[in-house]
Amino acid sequence: MDFKTALFYILSTILVVAALRVVTSRNPVHAVLFLVLAFFNASGLWLLLQAEFLAIALIVVYVGAVMVLFLFVVMMLDINLERLRQGFWGNLWLGGPIAVLMVVEMVAVLSARSFGLEAMPAPAATAGSNTRALGAAIYTEYFYPFELASVILLVALIAAVALNLRQRRDNKQLHPSEQIAVRRQDRVRIVAMPSEKE
Amino acid sequence: MEALVLQFFQWFWNLFGVWDPLWAAVQPVWPLVWVVMKIVAILVPLMLSVAYLTFWERKIIGWMQVRIGPNRVGPWGLLQPIADGMKLFFKEVLVPTGANKALFFVGPVMAIAPALAAWAVVPFFDGGALANIDAGLFYVLAMTSMGIYGVIIAGWASNSKYPFLGAMRASAQMVSYEIAMGMALVTVLMISNSLNLSDIVRAQGRGWFAEHGAGFLSWNWIPLLPMFVVYFISGVAETNRAPFDVVEGESEIVAGHMVEFSGMAFAMFFLAEYANMILVATLTSVLFLGGWLSPVGFLPDGFHWLALKISFFLFLFLWFRATFPRYRYDQIMRLGWKVFVPLTLAWIVVIGTWMVSPFNIFK
Amino acid sequence: MLENYFPVLVFILVGLAFGCAPILLGWLIAPNRPDSEKLSPFECGFEAFEDARMKFDVRFYLIAIIFILFDLEIAFLFPWAVIFKDIVASDTMRMFGFFEMMIFIGILVIGYIYAWAKGALDWE
Numbered sequence: 200m201d202f203k204t205a206l207f208y209i210l211s212t213i214l215v216v217a218a219l220r221v222v223t224s225r226n227p228v229h230a231v232l233f234l235v236l237a238f239f240n241a242s243g244l245w246l247l248l249q250a251e252f253l254a255i256a257l258i259v260v261y262v263g264a265v266m267v268l269f270l271f272v273v274m275m276l277d278i279n280l281e282r283l284r285q286g287f288w289g290n291l292w293l294g295g296p297i298a299v300l301m302v303v304e305m306v307a308v309l310s311a312r313s314f315g316l317e318a319m320p321a322p323a324a325t326a327g328s329n330t331r332a333l334g335a336a337i338y339t340e341y342f343y344p345f346e347l348a349s350v351i352l353l354v355a356l357i358a359a360v361a362l363n364l365r366q367r368r369d370n371k372q373l374h375p376s377e378q379i380a381v382r383r384q385d386r387v388r389i390v391a392m393p394s395e396k397e
Numbered sequence: 398m399e400a401l402v403l404q405f406f407q408w409f410w411n412l413f414g415v416w417d418p419l420w421a422a423v424q425p426v427w428p429l430v431w432v433v434m435k436i437v438a439i440l441v442p443l444m445l446s447v448a449y450l451t452f453w454e455r456k457i458i459g460w461m462q463v464r465i466g467p468n469r470v471g472p473w474g475l476l477q478p479i480a481d482g483m484k485l486f487f488k489e490v491l492v493p494t495g496a497n498k499a500l501f502f503v504g505p506v507m508a509i510a511p512a513l514a515a516w517a518v519v520p521f522f523d524g525g526a527l528a529n530i531d532a533g534l535f536y537v538l539a540m541t542s543m544g545i546y547g548v549i550i551a552g553w554a555s556n557s558k559y560p561f562l563g564a565m566r567a568s569a570q571m572v573s574y575e576i577a578m579g580m581a582l583v584t585v586l587m588i589s590n591s592l593n594l595s596d597i598v599r600a601q602g603r604g605w606f607a608e609h610g611a612g613f614l615s616w617n618w619i620p621l622l623p624m625f626v627v628y629f630i631s632g633v634a635e636t637n638r639a640p641f642d643v644v645e646g647e648s649e650i651v652a653g654h655m656v657e658f659s660g661m662a663f664a665m666f667f668l669a670e671y672a673n674m675i676l677v678a679t680l681t682s683v684l685f686l687g688g689w690l691s692p693v694g695f696l697p698d699g700f701h702w703l704a705l706k707i708s709f710f711l712f713l714f715l716w717f718r719a720t721f722p723r724y725r726y727d728q729i730m731r732l733g734w735k736v737f738v739p740l741t742l743a744w745i746v747v748i749g750t751w752m753v754s755p756f757n758i759f760k
Numbered sequence: 761m762l763e764n765y766f767p768v769l770v771f772i773l774v775g776l777a778f779g780c781a782p783i784l785l786g787w788l789i790a791p792n793r794p795d796s797e798k799l800s801p802f803e804c805g806f807e808a809f810e811d812a813r814m815k816f817d818v819r820f821y822l823i824a825i826i827f828i829l830f831d832l833e834i835a836f837l838f839p840w841a842v843i844f845k846d847i848v849a850s851d852t853m854r855m856f857g858f859f860e861m862m863i864f865i866g867i868l869v870i871g872y873i874y875a876w877a878k879g880a881l882d883w884e
Contacts, residue, residue: 505783
């Protein structure tokens with residue numbers, strides 16, 4: 200077994216264990232941190248497939264951004280663990296079949312001839328950098344999906360602002376730009392007063 | 398280099414007559430040993446720089462405030478950082494009663510590990526990067542974005558009010574300035590045509606001025622002047638240094654996420670902060686000021702130029718701290734989102750337009 | 761290509777070890793004499809009177825969401841910026857490559873302006 204194969208097994212073992220801990224750990228913060236670990240190992244696996252840009256993008260986007268939001272949510276919301284646990288049996292009738300369905304689908308996809316791992320094209324042994332090859336593909340061939348992605352991002356941004364933004368009633372906000380723009384004559388009035396005689 | 402080191406080892410261990418059995422044992426893992434040796438060769442000077450940066454900080458701020466600064470331990474106080482480090486080693490590591498024990502120690506490790514790992518791709522001289530990877534700059538961005546975890550985890554695991562407030566402030570602030578940093582990097586990529594940090598430096602060594610002996614005019618800082626400023630200021634904010642240090646804000650929230658930490662656990666945060674400062678200074682030098690390149694044609698390139706540039710930016714860090722009062726939190730967020738983000742977006746468009754126009758100088 | 765990443769992997773492991781080792785060492789060397797006052801959370805001399813983990817302003821989530829969206833935009837900008845010189849150098853792609861990114865940025869700027877106008881970027 201060469202080093203790459205060994206590394207693959209180490210990374211995937213950690214990945215599977217971490218992913219299991221995501222769903223089994225009692226503390227939601229632990230669960231999120233295990234998810235971070237899982238992403239990190241997944242990125243290592245992608246790197247083994249020579250997808251260097253995607254591997255690092257996984258860390259930048261998922262670990263560096265999405266997981267930060269997850270951490271925010273589970274840390275700052277008062278999540279009542281006991282109440283969450285109560286729902287487990289009630290939701291099992293729905294969750295169980297969905298889980299089975301997903302397993303079946305994954306098996307179907309991964310074992311099918313067209314998607315089978317043997318049919319996967321070997322990573323192109325390009326001499327140039329991976330990022331360039333990716334850039335050349337996105338910005339020529341996949342121009343239309345790329346522009347669509349920006350529209351999706353726009354929708355997400357507008358939705359996030361529209362759903363989340365609440366103006367607080369006890370708002371004592373100061374506008375730094377107005378504060379900077381203040382001139383002396385806005386604040387000070389100099390009046391000439393004759394000195395009083397004794 | 399590698400052959401020289403091997404020769405030295407051969408000579409050294411042959412003095413004891415044990416070279417042959419030793420080499421037989423080491424040879425299978427020699428690549429690993431060699432990499433670890435190179436890592437140590439980066440980390441030891443880095444840690445010494447961190448130690449003496451703290452000393453230098455106290456000296457400089459002392460002088461700027463007409464004080465003397467540390468001068469008791471050793472000649473001119475030069476042993477002060479060593480004494481501080483020793484002291485921290487012998488301090489009790491406290492774990493507050495309400496804290497989450499495991500995460501309480503994950504916090505400092507998560508702070509220091511990315512701060513060190515980012516150094517893997519930094520080129521110190523021509524061909525002098527530990528890992529010469531094609532996506533180097535993106536890797537640095539990934540590692541710096543990991544730094545936020547140390548702060549959040551520490552703040553939450555302490556289960557204490559000040560650390561929690563500090564962690565909240567830190568995460569929102571670091572997140573905001575990361576956008577400005579990333580966008581500023583895009584312009585650098587546009588004109589250097591590579592994500593590899595060594596290539597980015599080499600691209601700055603070409604140009605009309607570089608051929609005529611005034612290399613410093615060919616560096617990226619002139620066409621990207623606003624981005625240069627944005628990047629460095631965002632770097633200051635990203636490392637939570639004054640005037641953006643509301644995270645620690647001694648007079649408001651004591652020391653933010655580090656309140657409950659003591660001894661070596663605290664030292665890890667301290668090391669991470671200073672290692673990050675040096676990293677930001679190094680990256681600014683590499684991306685905008687030509688890294689190891691010499692500013693003028695008649696002097697040779699080399700690591701000494703990079704060291705000089707790094708020292709300059711580190712001095713700026715300390716000078717800022719001595720000069721500027723702390724920003725208010727809403728002002729920090731405004732600067733990040735309403736000044737830097739539009740400025741960087743506009744500059745991407747400006748550089749793009751410049752490059753498709755007939756006046757393109759970046760060939 | 762992969763052999764270039766070997767030092768990175770080792771460096772990450774060394775970084776983790778570097779974080780753990782001093783804390784462990786400090787634990788072993790340093791004295792350990794806890795008492796209940798020493799271990800109580802720091803609160804400027806008061807008794808801590810409630811759990812420190814409180815609910816937070818929704819604004820923090822909003823900033824985090826906007827950050828994710830802009831981070832994604834940066835992930836799209838990077839590959840484009842890296843090949844931009846090649847785009848400019850080619851005759852056929854020149855204007856196409858330039859304007860497609862301008863459209864991309866333009867669409868996102870609409871969202872940015874919306875967020876600004878709604879006051880989502882203000883901190884109150």
